[in-house]
Amino acid sequence: MDTIPLIPATSNLVKRNLASSESSESKKAESSSAARLLVLQNMVPLATNLVSSQLEAFSTRLADQLFKLSDQAVRPEEAKVSYDAHQLLKRNSTAFYRLVAGQINAALSKEVSVFNTRRRLKKDEQYLDKTAQTYEEMEGKILLRNASHALEVLNAESLVMLNTLIGRILNRMPIDVTQNPFRPEIFVKAVHQAWMELDDNPASHLVVLRLLQPTVFLQLSPILDEINQELMARGIRPDSDDGFDTSAGGVAYLPVQKFFSLDPYLQDKLKRVFSGQIELAHTDPNYDFSGLAAVSDTLTNQLDLDADEDRADKASIDQQFFEDLREMQKRFAQEEHANAPFESRLHKVLHASSAQKLSVVERNTIELLARIFDYIFADQSLGKDIKSMMAQLQIPIVRVALSDRDFFFRESHPARTLLDILGSSGIVLDHDASALDPLLGVIGDVVERVQTEFDAQIDLFSDVVSDLELYLKEEDCKAQAAISQPVQTALTEEKMRVSRELAEHDVAIRVETGEVAGFLEVFLEEQWIRILTIAHSVKDEKPHALENALKTMDDLIWSLKPKNSPDERKALIAKLPAMLTLLNAWLNAIRWDEPDRVLFFSKLAERHAAMARAPLELSPRRQLEIAVNIAQRASNRRLDRFVNEKAVQANDEATKQVADLERGMWLDFSDELEQITRFKLAWISPKRSSFIFANRQGDQAFSIAAADLEDKYRAGTASTILANSLVDRALTYALRDLAI
Incomplete structure (x- = not known):
């Protein structure tokens, strides 16, 4: 169904519908600042x-x-x-x-x-x-x-x-x-x-x-x-995701932020804009966004203007202009109630009579923000509800930027962080049902608080960002709890998968010597690998089980090698009873009761009997034939293994995309009917062999193997959503036509 632009009145409706749950969340949000203060106290x-x-x-x-x-x-x-x-x-x-x-x-x-x-x-x-x-x-x-x-x-x-x-x-x-x-x-x-x-x-x-x-x-x-x-x-880390870590991408619910190296070209543009050397041309409200899809994402989170001790954030603005801004904020809110088309209202700000007293830098600040909001309102990935919220922040953001130009130069600036979080939220909200989403109610409360409480204290933005991120982190914790069972299942499966790989390696290094008889080779690859897989999986609890299984395999291989001396034959006869007892015990553990088991032991007994009847000394010719056969089999085995490893190592773009995935990223999956569903990467197994994806609440989740996910990338039915900073993208686009 169509989305409904959420204005403060609609926000109240959502809150009434979710009164019980949001009351609890509101109390938590109210106490978040006090909790943080208590840590320092x-x-x-x-x-x-x-x-x-x-x-x-x-x-x-x-x-x-x-x-x-x-x-x-x-x-x-x-x-x-x-x-x-x-x-x-x-x-x-x-x-x-x-x-x-x-x-x-x-x-x-x-x-x-x-x-x-x-x-x-x-x-x-x-x-x-x-x-x-x-x-x-x-x-x-x-x-x-x-x-x-x-x-x-x-x-x-x-x-x-x-x-x-x-x-x-x-x-x-x-x-x-x-x-x-x-x-x-x-x-x-x-x-x-x-x-x-x-x-x-x-x-x-x-x-x-x-x-x-x-x-x-x-x-x-x-x-x-x-x-x-x-x-x-107490769990507070300088560079990891902890209870208080809310740096960009720190909230696992949000799409992971991608950081890029500083673009000197864009840096020079901003320096010129805020040095007053040039004045940005006033743009038409119908700003051309035909190139929106091709916007570069290279503007990043730091511009070092420390050489200029008196940054433009120290500007003194005429108080009458700020009074006019307050009146404009009220008028713009009424226009939002009237469901006016989404477009930046900031172009009108420069037409106010008090704006004539503004300096070039101050006018550039407002014009640049107008372009940024034009970009935001043209972004097709954002729904009407989020755009309605962000539209109500235009005047408060202008007042912030005029008094603190760090908004443009520091990605972690609280007002800028708020816009980026709203942009990230807009990407992951279900646009067809967002009006009923509790997150939208929380965002509505945040926007309403900024509108009513913001005067000159920029720290208000830090508080509302903290409260919003606290809600998102709690939501993520609930989602993680919801997928705890799939995670345990996936961990068990991966443990068995890794154990299987280790078992296959144990058998392969013995088989590729060329000294293993053909029927025994088949037995080891089909049955003994199963036994070694179990032994590897319980290695931590029962280390002797793996030692026992490997020794039994080695003894079995040795028992079928040529015995050229009486002492070797005596040793074989002495070892056979204990070895066969262990062999049968392991095969009983995997419940191998098929007729193939009888056939295997018949061949084994024939080979052992033949060794006992063989001449005591083999002729040089026979010894040479045996050595040549062993060398040939070993060479073939090594070649097969080399080819298989090369096939596994063959990387393509899909392999690279899966390798680059990180927890918290969002992916789009399309089905046979080409319907797209958006899921968050909620968990990656320790060996990166399996991934669990879930919706935001965690009540819809599925597990997928790395190989299957690569196949989806190759088929085009899975794609990564790269959620770079919304303000970065908007600022890059706003400066696109400014020549240095």
Whole structure:
């Protein structure tokens, strides 16, 4: 049936239809931010305890430096201040310990509680702001900056790891050191504050601050490393899929993201757009998308414009223009209610009277976003419901991009991540029944929250992305639980398949020597392989079973080789009873009771009897004939094996496509009636010999062998959906007609 564009009212209808289930999911979503915050709050007492263990050594180093300074100072007043501070610290070391520990605990607790909503300051504003009125205050800020920077350099490796882990927790990859609540600046400020409480003499405050250098200060590396270890022990990993890992493609439900090398050509285009060197031409709302299918997917997730310290995201926009944007947002929402055709409304934004005051860079920002949304609305892989959701985000995204141009340069930007997730969701939603899909209700709530709550805090996008990804991850966990039985079955089948391959190898290396009699060769390849397969499958539990089966096979092969001496014949007669007993026991285990078993043992008995009656010494001619026959059979066997291996190794495009598959990818399968069904690759066996595909909920699943899947690729009845970043594709297309 036709899809129904989902506007906020429709979203409420879906929620009413699914009230019980969505109520539970909503509560989980509401608590997700608090849960993430709690993880970091638990690191505060750990850091405080680690600091406390260093306070005695730190106090000693600081006191020594104060005494050394008092002895070396040129100015008498500085020498006196340093000596008095030295004496004060010696007399009140315990009080200093208490003050430092208390200040650090309070500072870290405050940072953790507020940094999730704090806007990032300009690079140096945190040190040099307009509140500094005196020379001493300004010098104090410079000393703080220098001490913090020196510690950052010394502990760079640990800080980078912690930045990554915190980014995993908060879905805000990558964060920088200014956003890290455990950054060196916090420790330096806390220690300095503790000293100011200990000594009320202002003259000593700058003296002590100058001494807070890496050689004197607390050793932050073991503290940061311990926090990193604790976070990783809780399942948070810098480069894997864990409970908090929501980097691109991290949610297994979503199509896996493909990353490409940076395209310098596109990088130069963006640099020109945001340097103000050129002004993008205003496009017609009926943007030409005839070449949509041929869009390149080469724009990627990073553009390094660090050389430009004052990025365009620091632009100051006229407040009247933002007020006009709010009014436009309301009007555009009414147009969505009227089921207007999907087209970017952002072309109209530049016609507002207040837009005339915008700079070239700001106008370029809006025009580029208009082109991006034009592309999105023309994308045939997205249904009407998802397009309706994304249409309601146009004005909020404009406001984000005007205040933070990282939207264009950083793939992990939260607002950009939201658009990419919506684009990925649009690909995997069933367009014929999407209006009843709970996921669409959750997306509707997210969009509605952005519309109603977004003002200037970009971190709101981080929160809604976290809540949406939490829902998707929970949905994926349910789907994985639903396919647990097929997975166990597939694991058992693969174990037997691998055991069979090992058994075939065990037989092949013996047969290809050319020393195995013809009837015995058939027996080993048809019956003994079955026995070895069982032995290999239970090798971990019963290792002696495999040893026993291999030894019995080797003894059987040896028993049929020519015996040229009396001692060899005596050994054969001695071994036969035990060997035949084991042979029969193994054949009983596989229940080989066919008449062929009787025939096999008859031939075996004849050969053994013939050996017993053979002349004691074989003539040289006969020995040569036997050797030539063995060599010929061995040569033929090796040639057959070489040809078979070459056939197996023959790779084609289908083989490569199957080899490139990863869990989380989505594939289209077509049947005899050419009806296409979309399934997610939910599981890959350890040996990649079988794959399990399922729908999003996991209630429809099937297993397929790698060879059969390759055949489907060759026949064109299976194809991979390459879901690259929607914004990347749209941005690439939007810049297509811009010449460098």
